[in-house]
Amino acid sequence: MPQLTAITRFPVKGLGPDRMDAVGLQAGKVLPDDRRWAIENGPGPFDADNPGHVKKKHFLMLAGQAELARLDCRYEDAGQRLSVAVDAREAVTVDLEDATTHAPLFDRLAGLLGDQLRGPMRIVSAPGQAMTDIPQPHISLINAASVRDLAARTGHELDPVRFRGNLLIDGLDPWAEFDWIGRDIHIGDAVLRARDPIGRCAATSVNLDTGERDIDLPKALFEHYGHTRCGLYLSVEQGGRIAVGDPVLLDGTGATA
CATH class of the missing domain: 2.40.33.20 (PK beta-barrel domain-like)
Incomplete structure (x- = not known):
């Protein structure tokens, strides 16, 4: 069976x-917390005042940025914290719901992705809507x-x-x-x-x-x-x-x- x-x-x-x-x-x-958050790859159509589904091309994704697979990620339910390391270097930890903590993660991503970034990054989420395809x-x-x-x-x-x-x-x-x-x-x-x-x-x-x-x-x-x-x-x-x-x-x- x-x-x-x-x-x-x-x-x-x-x-x-x-x-x-x-x-x-x-x-x-x-599935709880699956694709709950996404990272904008430069300014996009996501409206924080009226959040909803947005096409994947506006976010960082493996289909466009294969190097993301090099990230070692650890998620903690308590506090909605994400720890991210690149190539076994020291991890940075952010509170996904607190934008004031996101700069160290964005710095790591900028170093990893370089000119694949189209502009400033932003972590977004929409209540009740997963950021799936x-x-x-x-x-x-x-x-x-x-x-x-x-x-x-x-x-x-x-x-x-x-x-x-x-x-x-x-x-x-x-x-x-x-x-x-x-x-x-x-x-x-x-x-x-x-x-x-x-x-x-x-x-x-x-x-x-x-x-x-x-x-x-x-x-x-x-x-x-x-x-x-x-x-x-x-x-x-x-x-x-x-x-x-x-x-x-x-x-x-x-x-x-």
């Missing part, structure tokens, strides 16, 4: 992962077997975190998750509905250890499968606690391999 093998959030869009053993989901919401409050799921199948076909070792998914499951046949669209998935106390496959962009081509683009994964997906999709968007239909090791049940009766 498939199981949930990892829970991951990315508190700041484009920056590193924060792995969790368990989390409580709420109906109609994203889509406006809908969805959670993303990755099938580890699909990633292994892609790795085998390309001859390239692939860390599933490249796909920046929230939920990693294992114990399913490769690509079987695409057959789940429109169906309910029970994990722990929560019920999620599979909505849409996730189209992939250049962010997946970035090596998370080196910050370099070492393989064109959208191109590889198309060459081997005739599409550029990997993973599913899910909506939370019934909130509840989920934990690593939970079985994944399709329509409440068990997922088929």
Whole structure:
């Protein structure tokens, strides 16, 4: 039977992962604190007085700034603090909700990204709106077997975190998750509905250890499968606690391999 093998959030869009053993989901919401914040790459259309979803091109992101993968990030729920180090140097720590603390982080990012910055940076957030690539409050799921199948076909070792998914499951046949669209998935106390496959962009081509683009994964997906999709968007239909090791049940009766 498939199981949930990892829970991951990315508190700041484009920056590193924060792995969790368990989390409580709420109906109609994203994974708590996933992409809650984003860093503007120069002045953009985000309106702090009327905050909402803004297209990803206005923010720092792996698809545009691959060097962000070199950042070692540590997120603390208490105080909403983020510690960031570059290439094992001393970390700087900021309170993501306190703009007066952000200058040291911006200095590090300026040194890392140079002329890739289009102007002054600003950390932004919108209550109730995650800074994901889509406006809908969805959670993303990755099938580890699909990633292994892609790795085998390309001859390239692939860390599933490249796909920046929230939920990693294992114990399913490769690509079987695409057959789940429109169906309910029970994990722990929560019920999620599979909505849409996730189209992939250049962010997946970035090596998370080196910050370099070492393989064109959208191109590889198309060459081997005739599409550029990997993973599913899910909506939370019934909130509840989920934990690593939970079985994944399709329509409440068990997922088929």
